[in-house]
Amino acid sequence: MPESWWPSLWKHHRGKTLGAIFGLLFSLMTIILGLWWTLFVWACVIAGYLIGKHLDDEDATLAEVLDRLLPPGRR
DSSP states (O other): OOOHHHHHHHHHHHHHHHHHHHHHHHHHHHHHHHHOHHHHEEEEHHHHHHHHHHHHHHHHHHHHHHHHHHHOOOO
C-alpha cells in the first residue's frame, strides 16, 4: 500500500508545511480579527509558549520563571 501523503509531506517538508499552515492561520485571523488583534493574539501565544518552555526545561515553579522573566518590582 502506498504511503499516505501527510506523513510523507511532514517528513520531507516539515518547515514548508508549518510555514504554510501558520501563513494561512495568520491571514484568516487578520481577515476576521484585523491586524492589531491578530498581532496581540500571536504575542500572547508566544509569551505563553515561552513561559511553558521555561517551566518544562528547568522544572521551576511559575513564580520563579516570572521573577526571572519580568523586571523586579516593589513587593
